[in-house]
Amino acid sequence: MHRPPPVHPDRSGLDEGLLAAVAAGDARLTPAQALEIHDRMPLAEIGFWADRRCRTLHGDVLRSYVIDRNINYTNVCTARCTFCAFRRDGDESDAYVLDREVLLGKIAELCSIGGTQILMQGGMHPGLPFSWYVELLAAIAERFPQVHVHAFSPPEFVEFVRFFDPPGATLHEKVRAVMEPLREAGLDSVPGGGGEIFADAVRRKIGLGKCTAEEWLTVMRVAHELGMNTSATMMFGHIEGIADRIHHLELVRRWQDRDLADFARDGGGSCKAFIAWPFQRENTPLGRVPEWGRGEGDDPDAPFPGDVVARLDGSGSKDAHPLFGRRVRMAGSTTYLRTQALSRLYLDNVWSIGSSWVTMGPHVGQVGLRFGANDMGSVMMEENVVSSAGTTYCLNEPTLCRLIRDAGFVPAQRNNEYDLIKVHDGPESPDLRITDWSSLRAQRLHQQANRETEPPAGAKVELTVSEAQAVGPA
Numbered sequence: 001m002h003r004p005p006p007v008h009p010d011r012s013g014l015d016e017g018l019l020a021a022v023a024a025g026d027a028r029l030t031p032a033q034a035l036e037i038h039d040r041m042p043l044a045e046i047g048f049w050a051d052r053r054c055r056t057l058h059g060d061v062l063r064s065y066v067i068d069r070n071i072n073y074t075n076v077c078t079a080r081c082t083f084c085a086f087r088r089d090g091d092e093s094d095a096y097v098l099d100r101e102v103l104l105g106k107i108a109e110l111c112s113i114g115g116t117q118i119l120m121q122g123g124m125h126p127g128l129p130f131s132w133y134v135e136l137l138a139a140i141a142e143r144f145p146q147v148h149v150h151a152f153s154p155p156e157f158v159e160f161v162r163f164f165d166p167p168g169a170t171l172h173e174k175v176r177a178v179m180e181p182l183r184e185a186g187l188d189s190v191p192g193g194g195g196e197i198f199a200d201a202v203r204r205k206i207g208l209g210k211c212t213a214e215e216w217l218t219v220m221r222v223a224h225e226l227g228m229n230t231s232a233t234m235m236f237g238h239i240e241g242i243a244d245r246i247h248h249l250e251l252v253r254r255w256q257d258r259d260l261a262d263f264a265r266d267g268g269g270s271c272k273a274f275i276a277w278p279f280q281r282e283n284t285p286l287g288r289v290p291e292w293g294r295g296e297g298d299d300p301d302a303p304f305p306g307d308v309v310a311r312l313d314g315s316g317s318k319d320a321h322p323l324f325g326r327r328v329r330m331a332g333s334t335t336y337l338r339t340q341a342l343s344r345l346y347l348d349n350v351w352s353i354g355s356s357w358v359t360m361g362p363h364v365g366q367v368g369l370r371f372g373a374n375d376m377g378s379v380m381m382e383e384n385v386v387s388s389a390g391t392t393y394c395l396n397e398p399t400l401c402r403l404i405r406d407a408g409f410v411p412a413q414r415n416n417e418y419d420l421i422k423v424h425d426g427p428e429s430p431d432l433r434i435t436d437w438s439s440l441r442a443q444r445l446h447q448q449a450n451r452e453t454e455p456p457a458g459a460k461v462e463l464t465v466s467e468a469q470a471v472g473p474a
């Protein structure tokens with residue numbers, strides 16, 4: 001039976017005894033303590049405690065990565081998220097649905113470099129029949145039975161329910177009616193895309209046409225009930241307040257407690273990993289909103305509108321500040337590290353915290369391994385969504401391993417279950433096989449340096465296998 005560690009609400013979040021107990025897994029933070037830590041604890045200190053918590057769970061030696069491929073099967077989408085530069089209505093010249101053979105070819109490329117998993121998400125395309133998804137999964141399972149299929153985020157499942165009208169009296173039953181046949185056809189786990197910020201006031205402003213927090217969490221509960229693992233995400237650093245971020249963590253933790261209690265004994269799944277990343281503004285409607293302090297009439301000494309609105313219980317009202325949603329507060333590296341460290345301390349029931357090098361860059365991602373993250377995510381063969389919003393970093397396996405080793409750990413390749421499948425502690429390790437890093441094309445690591453050679457805004461940025469292998473170190 002899952003028993004969460006106790007809370008001690010009478011103690012300060014800065015109390016070292018409390019933090020030592022949290023690091024050991026013997027106590028959990030309350031939302032108010034988390035807010036106090038966020039607002040008052042020096043960055044290095046919060047990193048220290050998150051690192052201790054990470055070491056309790058994952059030891060002092062190994063930090064992991066996975067070789068997978070992001071495949072966005074379509075960019076046609078019914079939602080209109082204001083932070084998205086990827087979506088299309090369907091009639092534009094660059095709207096697409098990947099042909100099945102093209103998609104299978106991408107998986108073949110992944111296998112050729114030792115990949116184990118695909119992360120496959122849309123667009124929520126209103127014109128694809130249910131059979132399209134079932135047949136696609138069946139074709140992948142037949143051709144690549146060894147590849148783990150991590151696919152279709154909760155907002156997609158909620159749209160599947162709307163598109164296909166499955167039987168059921170509740171959303172839970174309807175999602176189950178859609179998810180079961182997809183699972184039977186080859187779906188292995190459900191990714192946590194579309195989490196953004198759960199608080200309703202924020203979600204209604206930025207996630208137009210996207211599912212609610214309750215719907216998102218219900219989809220994950222069905223996945224756990226069916227024995228599949230999931231992940232959770234948070235996109236922050238836009239219009240939300242700090243209390244909204246903590247409320248988001250609280251919902252992930254609370255639902256995880258419930259699902260572990262209800263399903264773990266019967267072979268149920270769970271939320272295995274959490275990853276948070278800051279909003280990337282380029283080419284997005286939300287990106288045109290002024291930064292707080294730079295808009296007309298702003299008083300930069302006044303509290304940020306998102307903080308005025310936000311409540312730790314998620315009940316904030318958009319009417320609490322006239323500029324709510326009309327100003328953003330972008331998150332830089334230190335905010336990223338602070339938020340990631342806090343997530344490690346708060347989410348005591350989630351196994352893995354991922355470092356988001358794709359948005360923050362390889363070196364902040366590397367530092368993240370000292371701020372509570374145990375996992376560097378994936379070698380990046382292909383990424384379409386974040387690159388549409390102006391951020392494109394690419395790393396191959398040797399470089400990813402080198403970043404982990406330089407952070408003081410031994411790199412280990414994992415699978416989607418977070419089982420370690422290769423520990424790179426010998427001379428044949430991918431990074432140790434390269435002796436002269438200077439001869440590689442380091443400048444290609446950060447593709448933004450070559451802006452003039454990039455495709456037009458919103459176009460797909462895709463590396464072939466040979467290109468991905470050729471990318472050199474920082």
Ligand code: SF4
Pocket residue numbers: 077078079080081084085086087122123124155210
């Ligand atoms: S973020 Fe996803 S759901 Fe939202 S508009 Fe873009 S593709 Fe659609």
